[in-house]
Amino acid sequence: MSLLRPLRSFCVLCVLYLGVSAWAQSFEAVRAEHRPSETLIQDRHGEPIERVRTDAQQRRGAWVALADISPALQHALVLSEDQRFYEHSGVDWRAVTSAAWANLWNTRTRGASTLTMQLAGLLDEDLRLGQGGRSVRQKIDQALMATRLEAHWRKDQILEAYLNLVPLRGELVGIDALARTLFAKAPHGLTESEAALTAALVRAPNASPARVAQRACGVLKAMRGPGQATDCVALDMQAELALTRRAWPAQDGIAPHYARRLLGALPAGQPAPATLRSSLDARLQRIALQSLQQHIKELRGRHVEDGAVVVLDNASGEVLAWVGSTGALSRAGEVDAVTAPRQPGSTLKPLLYAQAIAERRLTAASLLHDSPAHLQTASGLYIPQNYDLSFKGWVSVRSALASSLNVPAVRTIVMVSPRAFHRQLGLLGIALPQGGDYYGDSLALGSAEVTLLQLTNAYRALANGGRWCDVGQATGAAHALPLPPAGEGRGEGCHQALDPRAAFIASDILADRNARALSFGLDSILATRFWSAVKTGTSKDMRDNWAVGYSQRYTVGVWVGNAAGGPMWDVSGTSGAAPVWARLMRALHQHTPSRPPAPPPGLVHTRVRFGDRLEAARQEWFIAGTEQAVFAIDPEAARADSEPASGPFGLKPADAADRVPARITRPQDGAILALDPDIPPANQRLLLQADPGAADPQALRWRIGAREVGRGPQAQWLPWPGRHVLQLRDARGAVQDERRIEVRGASVKPRRAAASIPVKPADGDPRQQANRTPDGGASALQPVTQRDTIAR
Known part of the structure; x- marks a missing residue:
């Protein structure tokens, strides 16, 4: 004690001479300023759905309360770093005296820095330890700040803050990051041996596993006391294993692709917030992910490994579910198939027929000939066919669309023209990279590439009476975040992209299971117990399979295939994407009814019949002014259509047949x-x-x-x-x-x-x-x- 008072008086005199004013933040302010290196994405109800690392410099976890930290770790840290932590008031003068004598006699001993002084160095950048150690001025300031911390903070707050702010190994800062990375558990679950290893890392964060284990063995012996056995060999093996483990992935959750897209919508230069609330529904997201993965497992024998799902709210356009891949089942799990361009197959047909009906080129009862067609193009012969290699003859537009016949669709785009259909797709948010003439008549069968998000939002426009709007916004911590553009829209806002009467008729056809029976049968998986409209599609060589449809409230789009472009084997519209679509629709409407849309003004609902019993008589919808009661084929026209053309305009000169x-x-x-x-x-x-x-x-x-x-x-x-x-x-x-x-x-x-x-x-x-x-x-x-x- 003879040197204690003079040393204390010397420090006081130094403070008075240098005029240092010690300052300390409040514990609440320090805790509030803590920013983890991860952003937690929440669903619309606040439930966590994804965690994404957004700070590449340091790895920090969430702030952990002292009550949630292992008591063994608290004990080990105090024994290792500051045995009189609960006795001193910031500066351990006894340790300072020991250190002074040791320096006088050039003897190595433990440092005199307390946990409170170390915390002061972590809170104030001017007091942090440099490569050449701290200066005398820094040491005095550190001691003063430690004293102020002790005067305003409780001991448990000091220990809690220290454990959350201390650098531990490499990029790891704080106990939460260390426990999850090296031990794959939360801080409250650390055992005695794990606590000893953690305490050893505080003194030498980047030491070799052997040195860490050696120091941890001493800490563990001190924790257990004399007479207790300590297996240092096992601790050495544990250190070797733990210090090479990286058990905390940079991203984890059920919506990885949507989370990255949402973070990409943040303004440039703005740091990512600790939490970000999205429009997703966690329950629906889980159902979508599980349904897709389960179905892809069932299709693995047919060479299918990828898929994607997106669910939109019809009214707001908010994204309720976004599954970009099948995860571990895919070899391209990082590819977001919701925004990847793929061939849509027959799913463009409803948009084409709706345009033809809006332009009064066709009605739902108009007859089209499903027969072999050879179309001469500038670069070759184009021969559309149907899936079963058979032709149905004269069919109505309703039957052709609902049963997804290919040749009638090609005849329809000839009427509309590829250029006009290209413009219509643009109005529906499907911006194609090439002009209509580039794709030609094959555009009717989906030869262009679109994204699942574009296509689903275009179908949402059909559900909303032809009114197209951008995909809705996701809410952030303090403001709304619009989804960044990915070619799915023409800009913010809404516009009338299609005649509401034509949109209603197209929806009515897609919901008609009787019209669908020609190809799908009456009791297919597309039939629901509530009102819904749906269309499937398959691209060339079975590389993509789609099911997109909507109810009164929701629009659901599903794609299955292979991200690498390989063909599937024996996968049709009802065995590929449709089962996932049906499961999601059932989940969405488990307690929510779906009613047919009300017909807009300007429609006529009247009975029609067909000549030669081509189709059964029925009630049909028409745009006012296009209705008629009978649809039949003129015998001369039928004969001309069935015979090969041989003269101008297909007329054969009868008087010159012998020549x-x-x-x-x-x-x-x-x-x-x-x-x-x-x-x-x-x-x-x-x-x-x-x-x-x-x-x-x-x-x-x-x-x-x-x-x-x-x-x-x-x-x-x-x-x-x-x-x-x-x-x-x-x-x-x-x-x-x-x-x-x-x-x-x-x-x-x-x-x-x-x-x-x-x-x-x-x-x-x-x-x-x-x-x-x-x-x-x-x-x-x-x-x-x-x-x-x-x-x-």
Whole structure:
């Protein structure tokens, strides 16, 4: 005690001489200023759904109350760093005296810095320990601030603040980050040995595992007291394991893609808040994620591993669920499939028919011919087909859309024009990278690429009577955060993108299970017990499968496929995305009714009948002024449609029939076709068709070079790569007509047990269409164009 008083008096005199004014923040202020390196994303009700690291410099967890920190750790820390913590008032003068004597005799001993003094160094940047140690002035200021802290803070507050602010190892700061990273548990669960290792890291944060274990062994012995056994070898092994563990991932939760997108909406330069509230519904998000993952597991045998789901509120446009991938089931789990462009297949058809109805080119009862169509384009022959390789003849627009027939859709876009349909898609928030002429007629079957978010929001416009609005906002901690643009909109606000009467008629068709029966049957998975409208779609070669639909209150979009672009096997519209869509709709309407929309003004509901019993009589909706009672086909028109055209405008001069030579009507001259590597070669045949004219039909011969490839007015040729001159000869061998065609080859894949259907499907019921193979029709070939994704 002889040196204690002079040393204390010396410090007081130094303070008076230097004029230092000690200052200390309040405990509440320090705790309030604490910012974890993570942002916690909450759902609309405040429930945590995702945690994302937003500070790349340090790893800090949430502030942990002392009551939630292991008592063993509190004991170990006091024994290791400040044994008289509960006795001194900020400065341990006894330890200072010991340190002074040791320095005088050049003897090593523990430092005199108390936990309170160390905390002072953590709170004040001017007092932090530098590479050359602290100066005398810093040590005096540190002692004064420690004294002030002790005067205004309780001991438990000092210990709590220290444990939350102390750097522990590498980038880890605070006990929460350390416990979750190295021990994979919350701070309250640390054991004695783990507490000893943590206390050892306070003194030497970046020491080797062996040195940490050596010091921790001494701490553990002090904790247990004399006579208690301590296994230092086991502690050494534990240190080696813990110090190499990284058990706290940078992101964790059930909405990773949406969380990153929401954080990307923050203004540039603004630090991420500790919490951010979103528009998601945690319950619905879990259902969507679990339903998608469960269904993808069921489809793994069909070469399917990816999927995505988005659910929108029709009124507000808020995102209620956003599942960007199947997570661990996918090899591309970081890809957000909600915003990844993919081919939409038949899901664009409702938007096309709605436009044609709005422009009064068609009505829901208008008749379209579902028959083979060969469309000559600038870059090849375009041959649309249906999923089951059959044609239905004359069908109404209602049946064509609900049953997803392909050829009527192509005939419709010819009426509307690809350019006009391209503009309509833009009004519905689907901004395509190329113009309408680039995609051509194949745009009707989804040859362009869209995102699931774009498509779902466009269907939401149908649900809202043709009124399109941006995807809704997500609420932040203090203000609303609009989702950043990803091509899903044309800017903020709303506009009338489609005639509300046409939107109503399209919705009525998509909700009509009777009209859907032609391809899907009456009791398909698309049928719900409440009102809903839905459309499925499948892209070329089964690479993408969609189900998008809406009820009175919600719009749900589902995509399944492979992020890498590989084809699925034997997956149709009702076996791919539709089951997930149906589960979500049932969950959404478990306690919420869904009623049909009210018809807008300007609609007429009247009874119609069809000639030749093409379809059963029914009540039909019309835009006022377009209604009629009977829809029938003129016999002359029907005959002309079924016969190959041979003269101007398809008219055959009857008085000169005996002078007309036989001519080739299919394929077109200059056609370029490609062998598809996904289809067995034997199933890829080109339909050869001729008008015999005055020649004997049965005597016609088809030749390529010296090889005869067929006889009669129709034949099917198994093509081989190369440039060919196809000749049609009569019984005497005279050439009647010829066509120059090119077949481009491809490496053919081996035939699977169940071959993929080689045409773009009409999304029908797999019970009716699964495992069917082509019948050898021309649709097994596709034209080679700059748009190699033409849907067939």
